[in-house]
Amino acid sequence: MKWKTAVIGFGNVSQGLVRILASKKEMLKEKYGLDFQLMAISDPVKGSVYDKNGLDLAKIVELLERTGNIKGYPTGVKNLDSIKTIKETDTNLIVETTPTNVKTGEPGLTHMKTALQSKKSVVTTNKGPIALAYPELKKLAEENGVYIRFEGTVLSGTPSLNLALEALAGCSISKVQGIVNGTTNFILTKMEEGKAYEDALKEAQELGYAETDPTADVEGWDAAVKTVIMANVVMGGNVTIGDIHRKGITGIALEDVRKAKENNKRIKLIAEVVKEGDKINVSVSPKEVPLTHPLANVMNAINALTFTTDHLGDITIIGPGAGRVETGQALLSDILALNKLFRSS
């Protein structure tokens, strides 16, 4: 099956994907049988182009590097909006990577629904729509005989959702605990090295880990959104962000970090989903984790998840949680998983 693809939202993440595809197209064809053709890109800032004969990946990368956008692409139809690009182009796969909105899910949610209703599969790293409407999107995909995959919504390209759903298939998972926000983990690491919270935050901002307004990270909102996704996707829950017992790291003092260490513990911002009978409890809060636990030793901006299972006990995965190529890899792994399903048919 040839994956005729439209990219909706052409920021860092889908640029990461396009760069990977441009450099690995031959290898992906040979090793995984991936037949990929980029047909369209639609982005209100970077530019929109659709060519029914396909776009040249190398040319897109070259344009991005030279001009920072794709407005100068030499062929094709220009300036189709996102909905027209999804509905009216000769495509069967939509890569949805518009900015996340965790309150309404828009515009991503409408993009995804439109794609699925048009019988086009979706891969995305956009957390908002998945956190808000996973059951609905899943149903829509099934009804239309297509797929929606979103590995990159948690831990970027580090296998997390696919690990739980596929590699751990057959296990019952009773608990997921993890470090799912790199910014706060970086700040806590620097505090352990002796920096005050404000200084550690400043360093995180200088390195580009934290936004000018760091609220979403330090108050645990970003972690909470990912916790909702894990609860609903991995544990079959039906929780919303309002169900999360959420506490950020702004109340943590250097003294707390020091004291924990004296007791052979480390303070980590822990996202947690626990199944108790039919009930699913979800929280994000700073916890003192014993140094003997794998999560305690995850430092700097690295993320990790521990799944507690019936057959295997604890399984921990550790890897990056953000980054252009890292999140582009999440999209790629989803496309390759789709390809495997269709290839065997």
Place this chain on the structure above:
Amino acid sequence: MKWKTAVIGFGNVSQGLVRILASKKEMLKEKYGLDFQLMAISDPVKGSVYDKNGLDLAKIVELLERTGNIKGYPTGVKNLDSIKTIKETDTNLIVETTPTNVKTGEPGLTHMKTALQSKKSVVTTNKGPIALAYPELKKLAEENGVYIRFEGTVLSGTPSLNLALEALAGCSISKVQGIVNGTTNFILTKMEEGKAYEDALKEAQELGYAETDPTADVEGWDAAVKTVIMANVVMGGNVTIGDIHRKGITGIALEDVRKAKENNKRIKLIAEVVKEGDKINVSVSPKEVPLTHPLANVMNAINALTFTTDHLGDITIIGPGAGRVETGQALLSDILALNKLFRSS
């Protein structure tokens, strides 16, 4: 597709699988669409039975618990040998779990070849045949339009090979490092707690982690076999056990462990596969691992692997490396992966 299955070799691991299937049959059907029917078991000690109408999983488990074998199974044909069970029963899936022989691969290797030539897929935890003949077995499976899967040959049910090949699809892996032998990791953990090597080994033997003759574990042979599998399966190599630079832990003194710790390091028996250009270097040896590395904090009988990738940097997975249910889970995850491939067709 209905998986009509014969189990060849009915020791702990396939008993673990049968117990899981007996208790989760309904859930596996509902959640993964798994249609599984146990048709035959062949084991020279535990007994052999084939019933063309299928065997009753609950009855098998009950018999095992009551008599330790399946000789009293009430119906079916008794005493078919392994080759006849593979060739002459109405089956399409062979679970091969006879004892590992790393010198000849037998009898597992002949079982697997016979199954594949009979156009029956194979799932196995038997390291010998995979370490000795993976390229040949893979080719045979492809030629016959069937599959061979063997997640449990490394790290039992902890996703390792499937993690590298499927969840990390699209990444190039340049290095795999890991703790792939629980016995030696347990001994090294006890030595850090102050026990001399001999006492730590004795404790491992008492707990059933180490054999009476501990050579295969403590001299690194078990780790070396797994390293061959990783090199050939994950890195596309063509190495044999003779290519491994192998050193065990018998030369490690308490003093070495103490000194490493003073330098914020821990001695671990590290299996390593490194790709340098077209060359693949393989080794098993005790290494001083900095405490900041995830592998340094893997204690007792737990195993772990770190994959160094182009898109994601280091990805580490930590989990059990042995156990009846843990390795039974490896077989189950392979069966579910097969089912997914065929289900989508």
